Amino acid sequence: MTAALNMFPLPLKTEEERLTAVERYDILDTPPEPAFDRIATLVRLIFGVETSIVSLIDAHRQWYKASEGTPLKEVPIGETFCRYAMPGTDAMIVPDASQDERFCDSPHVKADHGVRFYASMPLTTEDGHNIGTICAIDSQPRQFSVRELEIFRELARIVMSEMELRRLATTDGLTGVSTRRAFKEDAEKYVALARRHRSQLSAITFDIDRFKAINDTYGHAAGDVVLKAMARAVEPILRQSDIFGRLGGEEFGVILPDADASAAMAVAEKLRHALLELRFPGSRPALLVSASFGVASFDPGADDYDSLMLKADEALYEAKRTGRNRSVPWSGATVATTKQVERRRVLKAGKLVFSDRRAVIDCTVRALWENGAEVQLSSSSDVPDDVTLEIPSGNFKWDARVAIRRPNSLELAFG
Template sequence: MDTMAVSQTQQAVANIERLAALERYDILDTPAEPAFDRVARLVRLIFDVETSLVTMIDAHRQWYKAALGTPLSQVPVRDSFCQHALLSPRALVVPDATLDPRFSANPHVTAPNGVRFYAGMPLVTEDGQTIGTICAIDRSPRDFSDRETAILEELAQVVMSELELRLLATSDGLTGLATRRAFKAEADKHVALARRHRSQLSVLTFDIDHFKRINDLYGHAGGDMVLKAIAQAAQTGLRKSDLLGRLGGEEFAAVLPDADGPAAMAVAEKLRLAFRMLDFPGSRPPIRVSASFGVATLDPGRDDLESVLLKADEALYEAKRAGRNLTMAWRGTTTATVAEKIDRRRVLKAGRLVFNDRKSVIDCTVRALWERGAEVQVASSADIPEAITLELLSSGNAWDAAIVQRRPNSVELAFR
C-alpha cells in the first residue's frame, strides 16, 4: 500500500471515530439554546469582533449551534476555516486571511467585506476527538494575544462542559420535562413495545408560534415564563401514560401509547386551545400564545421512532405554512416511511454522492441506512441529479441509487 493510500485510510478511521464522538451528544440540528447563545455573546463582548460562532462539524458541513453577526446557519466544510481545526487541538489564529495562502482564495475572504481576522478553538472531547469549534471573526485584520487565546480556550471548555452536562441530564432545568436525549430513549421503548404487539401509538410535535417575538418584546424572562406555562398546560392535558419532552428551544414532542390518529388529533386540538387560553398577569401588552401541531401515527410494521417523528415534523411544518395556530395530521404524501425501512439504522457517517461519470462529487453525511436505501444530508439538494452513486467512506461500499425524496438539505435514496 502506497503512502497516499495509508494516509487516506488513517484519515477515514479518524473520521469514523470523530463522527462517533459527535453522535454521542445528539446536538446536530437542534434548536438554539441559551447556554450556547451566551457563549457566542461573550465572544463578541470580550474580543470586540463582528461575528462569533459555536459550531459542530459533521462529514460535509460546519453547522452553527450559536451564531451572532451572520445570517448563515451552516457552510460546506470545504469552505470553512474550521476544517483546519480538525488537524490540531490548538487554536487557529489568522491575523489577516488575505495574507495567508491557506485562506486567501477562500470565498468567505474574497467576497465583498470578506473575512480578514479569524480565531478558532477546537471543541475537543475527553477522548481527544474534535467535534466542532468556537470562533471569533472580523472583517478587519487584527492581532490576537496569548491572553486572548487562553480566554478562547476557556470558553471552549465551557461549551464542552455544557455538552457533557446534557449527557447526564434527564430533565430540562427550566420546564422539568424530559430532555431531548431522555425523551428519545424512553420513546424508543414505547415504539418498540407498540411494534412488538402491533398496538396503536401516535406522536405529537409542536412548537410555539413566533416565539422569537415574545423574547424580543418581553425579554428572556418573559420567554421562560411562556415555556414553563406551555409545559405545565401540556402535562395537564395529557395522560399519565403519555410521554412529554422538550426537544430544545420552543420545540416539544409527546408520545401517546394506545392512541390512534383521531384520538391523537383530538388531544392535539385540546392542547392547542388550552395554550390559547393561557393568561400571563402583569404582561404589557398582554402575552398571547399559540402553537402549531403535527400529528403522526406509528405504522408498527414500517416505522421506527425517527421516521414517525419525521412524519409528525412534516405535518407540523405544513401547519406553519398554512398560517400557524393549526393542527395537521401527516397526509402520507411523502416517503418518510416505507416497508423496506424496517431495518433502518440511525448512523452518522461520512459519504459522498458521485455522478456525471464520476466528474462530480458532493460530500454528504449519511444519517440513516437500511437494506434498500439511505437518508443523507447535503449542503444543498438543488443540483443533485435523480440517479447517483452513494459511497460510504468508512467501509468502501457503494450503491447506485435514485432520489425518492428531496428536501432542501437532504435526500432519501432507494438503492437500485
C-alpha cells in the same frame, strides 16, 4: 459545486469515529442555550473581536450552536476556515487571512469588511475526537498574546464541560419538559413494550406557527415566554404516563401509550385549542399563538422509534403545507415508512455524485434502510433527481433517485 473528496485530512476510519462522537452529544440542530450563548459573548468581550462562534462540525457543514456578530447559522464545509483546524490539537491562529494562501481567495476575505484575524480552537472530547470549534474573528489583522491563547484554550474546555453536562441533562432548561435525548430514551422503552405486547401507541409532533416572526416582531425574550407558556398549557392536558419533550427550537413531541389514532387526534386537537387560548397581556400588537400538529400511530410489525417519529413529522409537514393551525394524521408520505422498512439512524460522511462525476456535494447521511437513505446537505436545490450516494468509510455506493426533496435534506430511493 465540486467538493473535495477528503475535506478533512483525516483517515476515513478516524472521520467515522469523529462523527460517532458528534452524534453522542445529540446537539446538532438544537435551539440556543444560555450557557453556550454566554461563552460566545465572553469570546467577543475578552478578545475584543467582532464575531465569535461556538460550533459543531458534521460531514457537510459547520453548524453554529452559539454566535455573535454574524447572521449565519451554518456554513458548508468547503467554505469554513475551521476545516484546517479540525485535525489539530491546539489553536489555529491566522493574524491576517488576506496574507494566508489558504484563505486569501475566499469570498469571506475578499468581501467588504472581510475576515482578517481568525482564531479557531478545536473542541476535543475526553477520548480525543474534535467535534467542533470555538472561533474568534475580526476584520482587522491582529495577534494573540500567550495569555490570550491560554484563555482561548480554557474557554474551549468550558464549552466541552457544558456539552458533557448537557449530555447528562434530562430536563430542558427553558421549558422544564424532557430534553430530546431524555424524550427519546423514554419513548424507546414504550416502543419496546408496544412491540412486545402488540399494544396501541401513538406519537404527536407539533411546532409553533411562524415562530420566527414572533421573535422578529417581539424579540427573543418574548419567544422564550411563548415557549414556556406553551409548555405550561400542554402539560395539564396530558396523562401522567404520557411523555412530553422539546425536540428542537419550537418543535415538541408527545408519546401516548395505549392510544390509537383516533384518541391521539383528539389529544392533538385539545392541545391545539389550548394554545389558541393563550394570551400575553401587554404585547403590542396583541400576540396570538397557534401550532401545527402531526399525528401517527405505531405499527408493532414495522415501526421503531425513528420511523414512528418520522411519520409524525411527515404529518406535521403536511399540516404546515396545507395552511397551519391544523392537526393532520399520517397518511403514508415517506419512502421508508410507506414501504414499512426499518430505518437505522446513523451519522456518516457521504457524497452525492452526479454529472458524470464532475459534481460532488458533501452530505451527512442521517438514516439508512434496505432500499434508501436520508441525507442532509446545505441546499438541495441544485441536486438532480438521479445521483450516486457514496459512503467512503465503508466503501459503499448506490445509484439513487430523489424520492422526497426538502430544502436541506433528501430521501433517496436506491436502484
